Amino acid sequence: MLKLRSTALVKGFRQSAPYVNAHHNKTIVIMLGGEAIADSNFGNIVNDIALLNSLGLRLVLVYGARPQISQHLEKQGLETPYHNGVRVTDSAALEVVKQAAGQLQLDITARLSMSLNNTPMAGAQINVVSGNFVIAQPLGVDEGIDYCHSGRIRRIDIEGIHRQLDQNAIVLLGPVASSVTGECFNLTSEEIATQLAIRLKADKLIGFCSLQGVIGPSGNVLSELFPHQVEEILRQREQAGDIQSGTVRFLRGAVAACRSGVPRSHLLSYKVDGSLIQELFSIEGIGTQIVTESAEQIRQATINDIGGILDLIRPLEEQGILVRRSREQLEQEIPRFTVIERDDHIIGCAALYPYPESLSAEMACVAVQPEYRDSERGTRLLQYIKQQALQYGLKTIFVLTTRSIHWFREHGFSEADVSALPDAKQQLYNLQRRSKVLTLDLNRHVMRLPAR
Numbered sequence: 001m002l003k004l005r006s007t008a009l010v011k012g013f014r015q016s017a018p019y020v021n022a023h024h025n026k027t028i029v030i031m032l033g034g035e036a037i038a039d040s041n042f043g044n045i046v047n048d049i050a051l052l053n054s055l056g057l058r059l060v061l062v063y064g065a066r067p068q069i070s071q072h073l074e075k076q077g078l079e080t081p082y083h084n085g086v087r088v089t090d091s092a093a094l095e096v097v098k099q100a101a102g103q104l105q106l107d108i109t110a111r112l113s114m115s116l117n118n119t120p121m122a123g124a125q126i127n128v129v130s131g132n133f134v135i136a137q138p139l140g141v142d143e144g145i146d147y148c149h150s151g152r153i154r155r156i157d158i159e160g161i162h163r164q165l166d167q168n169a170i171v172l173l174g175p176v177a178s179s180v181t182g183e184c185f186n187l188t189s190e191e192i193a194t195q196l197a198i199r200l201k202a203d204k205l206i207g208f209c210s211l212q213g214v215i216g217p218s219g220n221v222l223s224e225l226f227p228h229q230v231e232e233i234l235r236q237r238e239q240a241g242d243i244q245s246g247t248v249r250f251l252r253g254a255v256a257a258c259r260s261g262v263p264r265s266h267l268l269s270y271k272v273d274g275s276l277i278q279e280l281f282s283i284e285g286i287g288t289q290i291v292t293e294s295a296e297q298i299r300q301a302t303i304n305d306i307g308g309i310l311d312l313i314r315p316l317e318e319q320g321i322l323v324r325r326s327r328e329q330l331e332q333e334i335p336r337f338t339v340i341e342r343d344d345h346i347i348g349c350a351a352l353y354p355y356p357e358s359l360s361a362e363m364a365c366v367a368v369q370p371e372y373r374d375s376e377r378g379t380r381l382l383q384y385i386k387q388q389a390l391q392y393g394l395k396t397i398f399v400l401t402t403r404s405i406h407w408f409r410e411h412g413f414s415e416a417d418v419s420a421l422p423d424a425k426q427q428l429y430n431l432q433r434r435s436k437v438l439t440l441d442l443n444r445h446v447m448r449l450p451a452r
């Protein structure tokens with residue numbers, strides 16, 4: 001009797017394919033704590049990191065060395081007190097820190113350089129780059145305590161890191177950074193990873209802990225948390241005396257990253273083989289992800305949003321950036337509007353005016369509150385409007401703008417002549433305002449599935 005081979009691999013591969021496409025060319029910052037590096041499963045984590053690199057993900061690795069540093073200090077009979085959760089690094093301790101961090105850098109680079117047959121990294125040729133991308137400065141004195149050679153970030157060479165990522169290199173950074181005066185300082189890996197994710201505008205921040213993520217009261221893994229929920233968990237843990245565990249340190253950074261525009265942060269187990277792959281390329285995932293507040297949503301506007309939209313657009317109308325709309329006009333056109341609502345306040349809006357006869361539509365009245373403009377809200381509005389236009393069967397979106405030309409060009413729009421507008425819109429064109437016309441071909445901007 002013919003024995004049929006299992007096709008489970010085919011099903012799994014097909015299910016993961018959308019996530020492979022969605023993650024391609026995305027920037028991910030991975031924080032490897034010293035505990036993860038010391039675990040017996042670390043070799044598998046390195047293999048999975050190499051796999052991510054081969055799939056076209058832009059990877060920045062930040063490694064910590066707390067347990068290794070403590071072990072070296074103990075061997076040499078040195079003690080380093082902590083103040084507010086930060087190790088006080090004197091001159092003697094700094095030498096130990098440099099030794100431990102330097103050894104880990106060499107070990108991690110060597111592991112990523114392996115290309116042995118019969119391993120997941122067979123034939124891999126990975127370029128690992130380390131350097132002075134992070135410039136440090138001293139923490140100084142706090143409450144009478146001199147932190148000595150413990151420091152914090154002064155600046156990051158973001159352009160330099162992007163140049164290396166553009167070459168498909170993995171950027172590897174450790175907890176020791178130099179200053180403009182030529183000194184070395186001991187930084188926390190959580191600060192480095194968090195600030196890198198924020199300033200690189202990374203798509204994800206990933207960290208590891210001993211468990212499978214954040215464990216709920218019933219003992220199950222909490223698969224998704226919002227920043228306000230994480231803050232409550234942190235308060236509970238701090239009240240219980242847990243202020244320095246790897247999970248707590250990562251969660252603090254994840255909240256800061258999320259508040260600053262990093263869409264998702266993931267906390268995984270460094271003990272589970274394949275947790276990194278399963279989290280990124282499966283529907284259900286395996287760990288805990290921290291995502292943007294659910295209190296913020298993008299939706300169709302209703303008549304109840306009139307006041308909020310007017311508060312948002314009036315300052316821009318007074319500056320001449322938007323064309324003035326009366327309340328009566330806005331009430332008539334409200335079905336055309338899309339809004340971003342956060343904590344019952346309208347923080348962004350845009351409108352879509354279809355011209356079915358020319359298979360086109362105008363995107364107008366795009367506005368985002370100033371304090372939220374650095375977190376891609378405008379991009380989210382544009383994506384929503386594009387989906388609406390596609391649902392209407394339209395092929396082109398156009399905008400008329402006087403101040404936001406570069407923003408629209410950065411998002412795929414091209415400048416065009418007034419003659420490119422539908423006839424009805426050409427008749428309404430304001431010659432005195434002299435707005436620039438920009439168009440977007442929807443057929444060349446296909447939507448991608450949201451990635452876990």
